Amino acid sequence: MIQILNEREFPVDELRLLASGRSAGRTVSIEGRTLEIAEAVPDAFDGVDIALFSAGADISAELAPAAVARGATVIDNSSAWRMEPNIPLVVSQVNPGDLEGHPGIIANPNCSTMQLAPVLMALRDSVGLERVVVDTYQSVSGTGADALAELEGQVRAHVAGEAPVASVYPHPIAFNALPEIDVFLPNGYTKEEWKVVTEDRKILHLPDLRISCTAVRIPVFVSHSEAVHVETRDAITPERARELFAAVPGVIVQDDPATHDYPLATEAAGRDEIFVGRVRRDISIAGDRGLAFWVVSDNLRKGAATNAVEIAEILRERDWIRPAAARGATPFAAPTEATA
Numbered sequence: 001m002i003q004i005l006n007e008r009e010f011p012v013d014e015l016r017l018l019a020s021g022r023s024a025g026r027t028v029s030i031e032g033r034t035l036e037i038a039e040a041v042p043d044a045f046d047g048v049d050i051a052l053f054s055a056g057a058d059i060s061a062e063l064a065p066a067a068v069a070r071g072a073t074v075i076d077n078s079s080a081w082r083m084e085p086n087i088p089l090v091v092s093q094v095n096p097g098d099l100e101g102h103p104g105i106i107a108n109p110n111c112s113t114m115q116l117a118p119v120l121m122a123l124r125d126s127v128g129l130e131r132v133v134v135d136t137y138q139s140v141s142g143t144g145a146d147a148l149a150e151l152e153g154q155v156r157a158h159v160a161g162e163a164p165v166a167s168v169y170p171h172p173i174a175f176n177a178l179p180e181i182d183v184f185l186p187n188g189y190t191k192e193e194w195k196v197v198t199e200d201r202k203i204l205h206l207p208d209l210r211i212s213c214t215a216v217r218i219p220v221f222v223s224h225s226e227a228v229h230v231e232t233r234d235a236i237t238p239e240r241a242r243e244l245f246a247a248v249p250g251v252i253v254q255d256d257p258a259t260h261d262y263p264l265a266t267e268a269a270g271r272d273e274i275f276v277g278r279v280r281r282d283i284s285i286a287g288d289r290g291l292a293f294w295v296v297s298d299n300l301r302k303g304a305a306t307n308a309v310e311i312a313e314i315l316r317e318r319d320w321i322r323p324a325a326a327r328g329a330t331p332f333a334a335p336t337e338a339t340a
Protein backbone atom coordinates (compact mmCIF):
# COMPACT_ATOMS: atom_id res chain seq x y z
CA MET A 1 0.00 0.00 0.00
CA ILE A 2 2.83 2.38 0.84
CA GLN A 3 4.55 1.54 -2.45
CA ILE A 4 1.35 2.12 -4.43
CA LEU A 5 0.60 5.43 -2.67
CA ASN A 6 4.07 6.56 -3.77
CA GLU A 7 3.86 5.14 -7.30
CA ARG A 8 0.55 6.88 -7.95
CA GLU A 9 1.72 10.08 -6.25
CA PHE A 10 -1.26 10.14 -3.92
CA PRO A 11 -1.03 13.49 -2.09
CA VAL A 12 -0.10 12.58 1.48
CA ASP A 13 0.68 15.37 3.97
CA GLU A 14 1.54 12.96 6.74
CA LEU A 15 1.97 9.18 6.49
CA ARG A 16 1.36 7.44 9.81
CA LEU A 17 2.40 3.78 10.01
CA LEU A 18 0.55 1.62 12.53
CA ALA A 19 0.94 -2.06 13.38
CA SER A 20 0.73 -4.28 16.44
CA GLY A 21 2.61 -3.51 19.65
CA ARG A 22 5.22 -6.05 18.47
CA SER A 23 6.30 -3.69 15.69
CA ALA A 24 5.92 -0.39 17.56
CA GLY A 25 9.20 1.52 17.62
CA ARG A 26 10.65 -0.22 14.55
CA THR A 27 11.49 2.03 11.64
CA VAL A 28 10.73 1.76 7.94
CA SER A 29 12.67 3.53 5.21
CA ILE A 30 10.43 5.04 2.52
CA GLU A 31 11.91 7.01 -0.37
CA GLY A 32 14.85 8.18 1.71
CA ARG A 33 12.76 9.04 4.77
CA THR A 34 12.77 6.99 7.96
CA LEU A 35 9.38 6.57 9.61
CA GLU A 36 8.73 5.00 12.98
CA ILE A 37 5.90 2.49 13.39
CA ALA A 38 3.43 3.21 16.19
CA GLU A 39 0.95 0.86 17.84
CA ALA A 40 -2.55 0.85 16.34
CA VAL A 41 -4.55 2.12 19.32
CA PRO A 42 -7.71 4.27 18.95
CA ASP A 43 -5.98 7.57 19.69
CA ALA A 44 -3.47 6.93 16.91
CA PHE A 45 -6.24 7.86 14.44
CA ASP A 46 -6.70 11.41 15.76
CA GLY A 47 -6.36 13.82 12.83
CA VAL A 48 -6.29 11.08 10.17
CA ASP A 49 -8.36 11.65 6.99
CA ILE A 50 -8.02 8.22 5.36
CA ALA A 51 -7.00 5.05 7.21
CA LEU A 52 -5.97 2.05 5.10
CA PHE A 53 -6.59 -1.05 7.24
CA SER A 54 -5.03 -4.45 6.52
CA ALA A 55 -4.58 -6.27 9.79
CA GLY A 56 -7.29 -8.95 9.66
CA ALA A 57 -10.99 -9.01 10.43
CA ASP A 58 -10.81 -9.06 14.25
CA ILE A 59 -8.60 -5.97 14.37
CA SER A 60 -10.78 -4.16 11.80
CA ALA A 61 -13.97 -4.99 13.70
CA GLU A 62 -12.47 -3.47 16.83
CA LEU A 63 -10.47 -0.53 15.51
CA ALA A 64 -12.41 0.73 12.47
CA PRO A 65 -15.30 2.20 14.52
CA ALA A 66 -12.74 3.79 16.85
CA ALA A 67 -10.96 5.35 13.88
CA VAL A 68 -14.27 6.62 12.42
CA ALA A 69 -15.22 8.11 15.80
CA ARG A 70 -11.99 10.13 15.59
CA GLY A 71 -12.84 11.48 12.13
CA ALA A 72 -11.01 9.02 9.87
CA THR A 73 -12.59 7.29 6.87
CA VAL A 74 -11.49 3.66 6.87
CA ILE A 75 -10.78 1.64 3.71
CA ASP A 76 -10.67 -1.89 5.07
CA ASN A 77 -8.92 -4.79 3.38
CA SER A 78 -10.34 -7.45 5.70
CA SER A 79 -13.62 -9.38 5.50
CA ALA A 80 -15.02 -7.74 8.68
CA TRP A 81 -17.37 -5.24 7.03
CA ARG A 82 -17.81 -6.46 3.46
CA MET A 83 -21.30 -7.89 3.76
CA GLU A 84 -22.74 -5.24 6.09
CA PRO A 85 -25.73 -3.81 4.14
CA ASN A 86 -24.79 -0.17 4.88
CA ILE A 87 -21.09 -0.54 3.96
CA PRO A 88 -20.09 -0.09 0.30
CA LEU A 89 -17.98 -2.93 -1.11
CA VAL A 90 -16.22 -1.42 -4.07
CA VAL A 91 -14.11 -2.44 -7.05
CA SER A 92 -12.89 0.86 -8.48
CA GLN A 93 -13.93 0.27 -12.10
CA VAL A 94 -17.19 -1.55 -11.30
CA ASN A 95 -19.22 0.32 -8.66
CA PRO A 96 -17.43 3.55 -7.65
CA GLY A 97 -20.81 5.27 -7.27
CA ASP A 98 -21.53 3.12 -4.20
CA LEU A 99 -18.84 5.12 -2.37
CA GLU A 100 -21.01 8.24 -2.26
CA GLY A 101 -23.15 6.92 0.59
CA HIS A 102 -20.37 5.48 2.75
CA PRO A 103 -20.81 5.80 6.53
CA GLY A 104 -17.08 6.16 7.31
CA ILE A 105 -16.09 2.57 6.56
CA ILE A 106 -15.56 1.23 3.04
CA ALA A 107 -14.77 -2.42 2.36
CA ASN A 108 -12.14 -3.56 -0.12
CA PRO A 109 -13.22 -6.89 -1.64
CA ASN A 110 -11.54 -10.26 -1.34
CA CYS A 111 -8.72 -10.71 -3.84
CA SER A 112 -10.47 -13.53 -5.77
CA THR A 113 -13.61 -11.41 -6.09
CA MET A 114 -11.65 -8.34 -7.14
CA GLN A 115 -10.21 -9.76 -10.34
CA LEU A 116 -13.48 -11.42 -11.36
CA ALA A 117 -15.99 -8.59 -10.90
CA PRO A 118 -14.72 -6.25 -13.68
CA VAL A 119 -14.78 -9.10 -16.20
CA LEU A 120 -18.26 -10.22 -15.17
CA MET A 121 -19.42 -6.58 -15.31
CA ALA A 122 -18.60 -6.50 -19.04
CA LEU A 123 -20.89 -9.49 -19.66
CA ARG A 124 -23.60 -8.27 -17.26
CA ASP A 125 -23.85 -4.99 -19.15
CA SER A 126 -23.97 -6.48 -22.65
CA VAL A 127 -25.53 -9.95 -22.66
CA GLY A 128 -26.68 -10.49 -19.05
CA LEU A 129 -25.43 -13.09 -16.59
CA GLU A 130 -27.46 -16.24 -15.90
CA ARG A 131 -24.93 -18.41 -14.06
CA VAL A 132 -21.22 -18.30 -13.14
CA VAL A 133 -18.91 -21.12 -12.01
CA VAL A 134 -15.42 -20.08 -10.92
CA ASP A 135 -12.56 -22.29 -9.76
CA THR A 136 -9.58 -20.46 -8.26
CA TYR A 137 -5.87 -21.25 -8.20
CA GLN A 138 -4.65 -18.95 -5.44
CA SER A 139 -1.13 -17.95 -4.44
CA VAL A 140 0.25 -18.25 -0.92
CA SER A 141 0.79 -14.48 -0.59
CA GLY A 142 -2.99 -14.30 -0.22
CA THR A 143 -2.49 -15.83 3.22
CA GLY A 144 0.15 -13.28 4.19
CA ALA A 145 3.85 -13.07 4.93
CA ASP A 146 4.01 -16.28 7.03
CA ALA A 147 2.71 -18.39 4.15
CA LEU A 148 5.33 -17.04 1.74
CA ALA A 149 8.00 -18.19 4.20
CA GLU A 150 6.31 -21.58 4.62
CA LEU A 151 6.29 -22.32 0.87
CA GLU A 152 9.91 -21.20 0.52
CA GLY A 153 10.90 -23.39 3.49
CA GLN A 154 9.11 -26.45 2.12
CA VAL A 155 10.74 -26.07 -1.29
CA ARG A 156 14.16 -25.82 0.36
CA ALA A 157 13.37 -28.86 2.55
CA HIS A 158 12.41 -30.87 -0.54
CA VAL A 159 15.66 -29.99 -2.31
CA ALA A 160 17.61 -30.93 0.84
CA GLY A 161 15.77 -34.26 1.07
CA GLU A 162 14.07 -33.27 4.34
CA ALA A 163 10.41 -33.66 5.39
CA PRO A 164 8.28 -30.51 4.88
CA VAL A 165 7.01 -28.71 7.98
CA ALA A 166 3.44 -27.37 7.68
CA SER A 167 2.18 -24.83 10.21
CA VAL A 168 0.26 -22.11 8.30
CA TYR A 169 -1.66 -24.67 6.19
CA PRO A 170 -3.02 -28.04 7.38
CA HIS A 171 -0.93 -29.88 4.74
CA PRO A 172 2.29 -29.17 2.86
CA ILE A 173 1.63 -26.52 0.21
CA ALA A 174 4.80 -27.15 -1.82
CA PHE A 175 4.08 -29.41 -4.83
CA ASN A 176 0.46 -29.64 -3.73
CA ALA A 177 -3.04 -28.19 -4.32
CA LEU A 178 -5.19 -27.59 -1.22
CA PRO A 179 -8.96 -27.27 -1.76
CA GLU A 180 -9.34 -25.44 1.56
CA ILE A 181 -9.05 -21.65 1.87
CA ASP A 182 -10.37 -20.13 5.09
CA VAL A 183 -12.74 -22.14 7.29
CA PHE A 184 -15.41 -24.63 6.21
CA LEU A 185 -19.01 -23.45 6.50
CA PRO A 186 -22.03 -25.64 7.39
CA ASN A 187 -23.11 -25.62 3.72
CA GLY A 188 -19.89 -27.40 2.66
CA TYR A 189 -18.33 -24.37 0.98
CA THR A 190 -15.25 -22.71 2.44
CA LYS A 191 -15.54 -19.13 3.61
CA GLU A 192 -13.28 -18.03 0.73
CA GLU A 193 -15.64 -19.66 -1.78
CA TRP A 194 -18.61 -18.05 -0.07
CA LYS A 195 -16.90 -14.63 -0.21
CA VAL A 196 -16.64 -14.97 -4.00
CA VAL A 197 -20.35 -15.83 -4.17
CA THR A 198 -21.71 -13.13 -1.87
CA GLU A 199 -19.23 -10.34 -2.67
CA ASP A 200 -19.71 -10.61 -6.44
CA ARG A 201 -23.48 -10.43 -5.98
CA LYS A 202 -23.12 -7.28 -3.87
CA ILE A 203 -20.57 -5.52 -6.11
CA LEU A 204 -22.44 -6.33 -9.34
CA HIS A 205 -25.82 -5.37 -7.81
CA LEU A 206 -27.10 -8.83 -8.76
CA PRO A 207 -28.37 -10.25 -5.45
CA ASP A 208 -29.88 -13.27 -7.19
CA LEU A 209 -26.92 -14.16 -9.41
CA ARG A 210 -26.44 -17.93 -9.64
CA ILE A 211 -22.76 -18.34 -8.86
CA SER A 212 -20.63 -21.12 -7.41
CA CYS A 213 -16.94 -21.42 -6.55
CA THR A 214 -14.22 -23.90 -5.64
CA ALA A 215 -11.16 -22.15 -4.16
CA VAL A 216 -7.80 -23.92 -4.26
CA ARG A 217 -4.44 -22.87 -2.81
CA ILE A 218 -1.49 -23.71 -5.05
CA PRO A 219 2.28 -23.30 -4.61
CA VAL A 220 2.58 -19.98 -6.42
CA PHE A 221 4.04 -16.97 -4.59
CA VAL A 222 2.03 -14.10 -6.13
CA SER A 223 -1.07 -13.80 -8.39
CA HIS A 224 -4.33 -15.67 -8.34
CA SER A 225 -5.64 -17.49 -11.42
CA GLU A 226 -9.27 -18.37 -12.07
CA ALA A 227 -11.04 -20.72 -14.50
CA VAL A 228 -14.42 -19.11 -15.15
CA HIS A 229 -17.49 -20.60 -16.85
CA VAL A 230 -20.36 -18.25 -17.59
CA GLU A 231 -23.86 -18.83 -18.92
CA THR A 232 -25.15 -15.61 -20.45
CA ARG A 233 -28.76 -14.53 -21.07
CA ASP A 234 -28.14 -13.61 -24.72
CA ALA A 235 -25.82 -15.19 -27.27
CA ILE A 236 -22.22 -14.00 -27.44
CA THR A 237 -19.16 -15.05 -29.43
CA PRO A 238 -15.66 -15.34 -27.94
CA GLU A 239 -14.57 -12.55 -30.33
CA ARG A 240 -17.21 -10.17 -28.95
CA ALA A 241 -16.36 -11.19 -25.38
CA ARG A 242 -12.68 -10.33 -25.97
CA GLU A 243 -13.73 -6.87 -27.24
CA LEU A 244 -15.94 -6.30 -24.21
CA PHE A 245 -13.24 -7.42 -21.76
CA ALA A 246 -10.59 -5.25 -23.43
CA ALA A 247 -12.87 -2.20 -23.10
CA VAL A 248 -12.94 -2.44 -19.29
CA PRO A 249 -10.39 -0.07 -17.71
CA GLY A 250 -7.59 -2.08 -16.12
CA VAL A 251 -8.35 -5.28 -18.05
CA ILE A 252 -5.93 -6.66 -20.66
CA VAL A 253 -6.87 -9.45 -23.06
CA GLN A 254 -3.94 -11.80 -23.65
CA ASP A 255 -5.22 -14.58 -25.84
CA ASP A 256 -3.21 -16.14 -28.65
CA PRO A 257 -3.05 -19.92 -28.23
CA ALA A 258 -0.96 -20.26 -31.41
CA THR A 259 1.95 -18.52 -29.69
CA HIS A 260 1.20 -19.98 -26.23
CA ASP A 261 0.16 -16.51 -25.13
CA TYR A 262 -2.24 -16.47 -22.21
CA PRO A 263 -2.27 -14.92 -18.71
CA LEU A 264 0.36 -16.29 -16.33
CA ALA A 265 0.74 -15.76 -12.58
CA THR A 266 4.45 -15.01 -12.91
CA GLU A 267 3.85 -12.33 -15.55
CA ALA A 268 0.90 -10.73 -13.78
CA ALA A 269 2.89 -10.40 -10.53
CA GLY A 270 3.93 -6.79 -10.00
CA ARG A 271 1.28 -5.48 -12.43
CA ASP A 272 -1.93 -3.64 -11.60
CA GLU A 273 -4.04 -5.01 -14.45
CA ILE A 274 -6.36 -8.00 -14.69
CA PHE A 275 -5.39 -10.36 -17.53
CA VAL A 276 -7.95 -12.46 -19.42
CA GLY A 277 -7.30 -15.21 -21.94
CA ARG A 278 -8.30 -18.68 -23.18
CA VAL A 279 -11.67 -17.16 -24.12
CA ARG A 280 -13.75 -19.81 -25.84
CA ARG A 281 -17.28 -21.15 -26.19
CA ASP A 282 -18.40 -23.31 -23.30
CA ILE A 283 -19.65 -26.25 -25.36
CA SER A 284 -21.79 -27.55 -22.48
CA ILE A 285 -24.22 -24.65 -22.94
CA ALA A 286 -26.54 -24.41 -25.98
CA GLY A 287 -27.20 -21.42 -28.20
CA ASP A 288 -23.84 -19.62 -27.95
CA ARG A 289 -24.75 -18.55 -24.43
CA GLY A 290 -21.73 -20.14 -22.76
CA LEU A 291 -18.19 -18.79 -22.32
CA ALA A 292 -15.11 -20.23 -20.64
CA PHE A 293 -12.01 -18.15 -19.86
CA TRP A 294 -8.95 -17.73 -17.60
CA VAL A 295 -8.43 -14.64 -15.41
CA VAL A 296 -5.15 -13.78 -13.65
CA SER A 297 -4.17 -10.83 -11.45
CA ASP A 298 -1.66 -9.87 -8.75
CA ASN A 299 -3.58 -10.51 -5.52
CA LEU A 300 -1.44 -8.07 -3.54
CA ARG A 301 -1.84 -5.20 -6.01
CA LYS A 302 -5.25 -5.07 -7.77
CA GLY A 303 -6.46 -7.78 -5.38
CA ALA A 304 -5.76 -5.61 -2.35
CA ALA A 305 -3.49 -2.55 -2.23
CA THR A 306 -4.09 -1.00 -5.67
CA ASN A 307 -7.88 -1.12 -5.34
CA ALA A 308 -7.66 0.36 -1.80
CA VAL A 309 -5.61 3.28 -3.12
CA GLU A 310 -7.93 3.67 -6.14
CA ILE A 311 -10.84 3.97 -3.69
CA ALA A 312 -8.92 6.68 -1.82
CA GLU A 313 -8.32 8.48 -5.14
CA ILE A 314 -12.04 8.40 -6.00
CA LEU A 315 -12.99 9.71 -2.55
CA ARG A 316 -10.58 12.58 -2.98
CA GLU A 317 -11.51 13.42 -6.59
CA ARG A 318 -15.25 13.42 -5.85
CA ASP A 319 -14.93 15.11 -2.43
CA TRP A 320 -16.44 12.07 -0.70
CA ILE A 321 -13.81 11.54 2.01
CA ARG A 322 -16.18 12.52 4.82
CA PRO A 323 -19.09 10.14 5.61
CA ALA A 324 -22.37 10.57 3.71
CA ALA A 325 -24.18 11.97 6.77
CA ALA A 326 -21.66 14.82 7.02
CA ARG A 327 -22.17 15.67 3.32
CA GLY A 328 -25.95 15.30 3.20
CA ALA A 329 -25.64 12.33 0.80
CA THR A 330 -28.04 9.37 0.71
CA PRO A 331 -26.69 6.49 2.85
CA PHE A 332 -25.56 3.42 0.94
CA ALA A 333 -27.87 0.39 1.04
CA ALA A 334 -26.89 -2.87 -0.65
CA PRO A 335 -29.43 -4.51 -2.96
CA THR A 336 -31.34 -7.07 -0.89
CA GLU A 337 -29.51 -10.38 -0.88
CA ALA A 338 -31.13 -13.56 -2.11
CA THR A 339 -31.38 -16.52 0.21
CA ALA A 340 -29.00 -19.19 -1.09
Ligand SMILES: NC(=O)c1ccc[n+]([C@@H]2O[C@H](COP(=O)([O-])OP(=O)(O)OC[C@H]3O[C@@H](n4cnc5c(N)ncnc54)[C@H](OP(=O)(O)O)[C@@H]3O)[C@@H](O)[C@H]2O)c1
Pocket residue numbers: 018019020021022023024040054055056057059077078079109110111141142143144145146299300303304
Ligand atom coordinates in the same frame (compact mmCIF):
# COMPACT_ATOMS: atom_id res chain seq x y z
N1 LIG B 1 -2.69 -10.85 1.00
C1 LIG B 1 -3.71 -10.69 0.17
O1 LIG B 1 -3.68 -11.06 -1.03
C2 LIG B 1 -4.96 -10.05 0.66
C3 LIG B 1 -5.89 -9.64 -0.28
C4 LIG B 1 -7.07 -9.06 0.15
C5 LIG B 1 -7.28 -8.92 1.49
N2 LIG B 1 -6.35 -9.33 2.42
C6 LIG B 1 -6.65 -9.13 3.83
O2 LIG B 1 -5.72 -8.22 4.40
C7 LIG B 1 -5.54 -8.52 5.78
C8 LIG B 1 -4.05 -8.64 6.07
O3 LIG B 1 -3.50 -9.62 5.24
P1 LIG B 1 -1.96 -9.67 4.91
O4 LIG B 1 -1.81 -10.70 3.86
O5 LIG B 1 -1.41 -8.31 4.66
O6 LIG B 1 -1.39 -10.23 6.32
P2 LIG B 1 0.08 -10.16 6.94
O7 LIG B 1 1.12 -10.15 5.89
O8 LIG B 1 0.09 -11.25 7.97
O9 LIG B 1 0.13 -8.75 7.67
C9 LIG B 1 -0.72 -8.48 8.77
C10 LIG B 1 -0.44 -7.06 9.28
O10 LIG B 1 -1.36 -6.77 10.35
C11 LIG B 1 -0.65 -6.22 11.45
N3 LIG B 1 -1.28 -6.51 12.73
C12 LIG B 1 -1.42 -7.71 13.33
N4 LIG B 1 -2.03 -7.56 14.54
C13 LIG B 1 -2.27 -6.25 14.69
C14 LIG B 1 -2.84 -5.46 15.73
N5 LIG B 1 -3.29 -6.01 16.85
N6 LIG B 1 -2.95 -4.13 15.54
C15 LIG B 1 -2.48 -3.56 14.41
N7 LIG B 1 -1.90 -4.24 13.41
C16 LIG B 1 -1.80 -5.58 13.54
C17 LIG B 1 0.68 -6.88 11.35
O11 LIG B 1 1.61 -6.11 12.10
P3 LIG B 1 2.74 -6.85 12.98
O12 LIG B 1 3.83 -7.15 12.01
O13 LIG B 1 3.08 -5.82 14.00
O14 LIG B 1 2.11 -8.07 13.58
C18 LIG B 1 0.95 -6.87 9.84
O15 LIG B 1 1.45 -5.62 9.42
C19 LIG B 1 -6.35 -9.79 6.05
O16 LIG B 1 -7.61 -9.41 6.57
C20 LIG B 1 -6.51 -10.37 4.67
O17 LIG B 1 -7.65 -11.19 4.56
C21 LIG B 1 -5.18 -9.87 2.02
